[in-house]
Amino acid sequence: MPDTNPPARDPQGLAHARELQGHLTWLDSFSGAALAVLATASGIYTYLGVSSLLDDTGAMSFFAASAYSIAVSVGIFVFWSYLMRLLPAMRTAGAKLKLMGAMALGSLAIIAMSSWLNAAALAGSAAVEQHLAQTVQEYQQALEQAHDTAVSAQALERDVTRVRQSFEDLSEQEAAGDLSGLAGRGAVFRVLRQKAEELAALETQIQAQAPLIEAAFDEGNAILSRMRALIVEPGAVEARSVAFSEDAVRLAGLVSTLRQLSVAPLVDRAAEDLSASVVLPELDASGVAGQNAQQSTISSVLQVLALRAASLEEAAEQVLARPAAPEVLYTPISSADAVILYAGNFVPSWAGAIAIDLLPAVLVLILMVTQSAIRTGRGDIPAEDTLTLAELRSALHAMREMEALDRPAAAPAPAAPIAPEPPASPEAEPENIRALPPHPSVRSTDG
Numbered sequence: 001m002p003d004t005n006p007p008a009r010d011p012q013g014l015a016h017a018r019e020l021q022g023h024l025t026w027l028d029s030f031s032g033a034a035l036a037v038l039a040t041a042s043g044i045y046t047y048l049g050v051s052s053l054l055d056d057t058g059a060m061s062f063f064a065a066s067a068y069s070i071a072v073s074v075g076i077f078v079f080w081s082y083l084m085r086l087l088p089a090m091r092t093a094g095a096k097l098k099l100m101g102a103m104a105l106g107s108l109a110i111i112a113m114s115s116w117l118n119a120a121a122l123a124g125s126a127a128v129e130q131h132l133a134q135t136v137q138e139y140q141q142a143l144e145q146a147h148d149t150a151v152s153a154q155a156l157e158r159d160v161t162r163v164r165q166s167f168e169d170l171s172e173q174e175a176a177g178d179l180s181g182l183a184g185r186g187a188v189f190r191v192l193r194q195k196a197e198e199l200a201a202l203e204t205q206i207q208a209q210a211p212l213i214e215a216a217f218d219e220g221n222a223i224l225s226r227m228r229a230l231i232v233e234p235g236a237v238e239a240r241s242v243a244f245s246e247d248a249v250r251l252a253g254l255v256s257t258l259r260q261l262s263v264a265p266l267v268d269r270a271a272e273d274l275s276a277s278v279v280l281p282e283l284d285a286s287g288v289a290g291q292n293a294q295q296s297t298i299s300s301v302l303q304v305l306a307l308r309a310a311s312l313e314e315a316a317e318q319v320l321a322r323p324a325a326p327e328v329l330y331t332p333i334s335s336a337d338a339v340i341l342y343a344g345n346f347v348p349s350w351a352g353a354i355a356i357d358l359l360p361a362v363l364v365l366i367l368m369v370t371q372s373a374i375r376t377g378r379g380d381i382p383a384e385d386t387l388t389l390a391e392l393r394s395a396l397h398a399m400r401e402m403e404a405l406d407r408p409a410a411a412p413a414p415a416a417p418i419a420p421e422p423p424a425s426p427e428a429e430p431e432n433i434r435a436l437p438p439h440p441s442v443r444s445t446d447g
Contacts, residue, residue, distance in 0.1 A: 014377060014378060015377075016373070016377045017373070017374045017375075017376075017377030017378045020370055020373055020374050020377070021374055023370075024367075024370060024371075024374075031084065031363070032081070035077055035080055035081065035084075035360055035363075036077055038076070038356060038357075038359060038360065039072075039073040039074070039076040039077040039080075040073055041356055042072060042073060042076055042114055042118060042356050042357050043069040043070060043072050043073030043076075044069065045117065045118040045121040045122065045353070045356070046068065046069045046072045046073075046114050046117045046118060046121075047065050047066060047068070047069035048117075048120075048121035049116075049117025049118060049119075049120040049121040049124070049335075049336060050064070050065040050068050050069065050117060051065045052120055052121070052124055052334060052335045052336060053120075053334055053336055072113060072114045075110075075113075076110060076114070076357060076360075079106050079110070080360035080361075080363075080364070083099065083102075083103055083106075083360075083361075083364045084360065084363060084364050084367060086099060087099045087100070087103070087364055087367070087368060088364070088367035088368045088370070088371040088372075089371065091375070096368070103361065103364065107357075107358055107361065110357045110358065111354060111357065111358075114357050115350075115353045115354045115357050115358075116336065116339065116340065116353070117336060118352075118353035118354075118356060118357070119339045119343075119346065119349050119350050119352075119353035119354075120334075120335045120336035120338075120339045121353075122349040122352060122353055123339055123346040123349035124334075124335025124336065124338065124339060125237045125335060126346065126349075127335060127338035127339045127341070127342050127345075127346060128237045128241065128333065128334075128335055128338045129231055129237060130338065130342045130345055131333050131338045131341065131342065132227070132230070132231045132240075132241070132244055133231050134342075135227075135244075135248065135328070135330050136224060136227050136228055136231065138326070138328045139224065139227070139248065139251050139252075139255070139328050139330075140224055141326070142255045142325045142326050142327075142328045143217070143220045143221070143224070143251065143254065143255055143258070143325075145323070145324075145325040145326070146255050146258035146259050146262075146325035147213065147216075147217045147220075147258055148322075149258075149259070149262050149264075149319065149322050149324070149325065150209075150213045150258050150259075150261050150262045150263075151213065152264075152319045152322065153206075153262040153263045153264040153267070153316075153319050154206060154209065154210055154213065154263065155319075156206065156263060156264065156267045156312075156315055156316055156319065157203060157206040157207065159267075159311070159312050159315045160199050160202050160203045160206065160267065160270075160312065161199075161203055163199055163308045163309075163311070163312055164196050164199035164200055164203060166308065167192050167193075167195045167196040167199065167305075167308075168192075168193075168196045170192045171192035171193050171196060195305060198270070198273075199270075202266070202267065202270050205263070205266065206263045206266075206267070209261050209263055212261055213258065213261050216254050216257050216258050216261065217258065219254055220251055220254040220255070220258075223247050223250055223251045223254070224251065226247055227244055227247050227248070227251070230243055230244045230247070231244075237335075241332055244330070245330055245332060248330035249330075252328060252329065252330075255325055255328065258325070259324065259325055262319070264316050264319035264320045265316075265320065267312065267315075267316040267319075268313055268316035268317060268320060270312075271309045271310075271312040271313035271316060272309070272313060
């Protein structure tokens with residue numbers, strides 16, 4: 001036997017459902033306008049972001065940026081309008097999950113086509129300035145590193161002076177006859193003086209590099225000061241970037257000059273040549289014993305020369321082993337690219353740019369929860385039991401109109417016959433009519 005019991009009714013739940021439905025009806029009256037405002041605002045910032053990417057400033061660029069921003073505004077409005085209507089109306093979990101997947105995919109598309117341009121409009125200039133500041137820091141590190149390497153190479157002058165002084169002292173001893181036993185300026189003396197003069201020339205060359213290094217370093221610091229001033233200077237960042245790039249080229253040239261002014265490679269080559277290229281003079285002693293003494297002394301001098309050269313070469317290689325100054329190249333960058341490159345420094349701007357596009361997602365979720373609460377409050381009550389008094393009146397009025405249209409038209413009733421009036425008797429004529437005289441045109445029939 002079929003169950004004839006009526007479904008359970010929850011008056012409180014039904015009242016709550018009606019209350020929520022009334023709120024939704026009121027909110028729906030301006031939700032479309034609010035969504036249109038959000039879409040328009042996103043389109044405006046998208047226009048600013050697109051304009052920063054276009055090199056041309058003519059009419060075609062204006063129309064291109066306008067068309068793109070309008071398309072973005074329409075797309076955002078239509079996309080969220082679909083979801084605000086359809087997703088809360090879904091009753092099954094599978095349908096909801098599918099539409100939520102579509103919402104996630106559409107949100108990614110909105111971020112790709114709009115949000116990053118909105119972020120470029122919000123923080124584009126600041127991001128470009130951040131790029132300039134980062135470039136100045138890189139140039140400063142390169143300049144200081146090149147200067148430190150050059151100054152460290154200048155310190156090799158002390159090693160060169162020490163070796164030169166040792167050869168000069170040995171030559172003086174040879175002149176006094178303390179080395180080979182033969183006083184005078186013979187073959188041994190000439191070998192020692194030859195290497196002392198080579199080291200003295202190297203020492204002079206090292207000393208000549210010092211003022212050039214300091215001048216290049218001072219000029220580089222002056223350029224860095226101008227570049228820092230350009231970063232904080234008011235005005236359009238594009239114009240400042242042009243002057244910044246010019247200073248960057250000059251600074252890159254100074255860093256390269258400082259690398260070339262380092263004397264470490266020169267000292268390293270001189271140390272290799274110190275023992276490898278020795279011009280041995282002719283032994284000039286008068287006797288065989290003297291020549292043997294000269295030869296023995298020259299051999300000892302060559303050994304000392306090899307030791308001094310190895311020591312000098314090791315000092316030069318320590319300078320050469322220092323990391324070279326990096327090659328810094330300033331690359332102009334657009335505001336949109338700068339926002340992406342330095343996204344970590346502009347999290348609030350990114351959050352605002354994304355929120356203005358994805359805020360309707362929160363409204364969609366609110367509608368989902370509210371519609372679910374309404375359906376829960378109504379339960380399994382038939383639709384006719386949820387009608388309000390106004391809805392009942394409208395339904396009855398519509399039903400009466402439908403019945404009136406379906407009722408066949410009635411035939412018109414026959415008209416009632418009109419009875420003829422009885423002839424009037426002379427006695428019944430009014431007194432005033434009888435008293436009227438006859439008309440002159442009427443002839444009397446009497447004799």
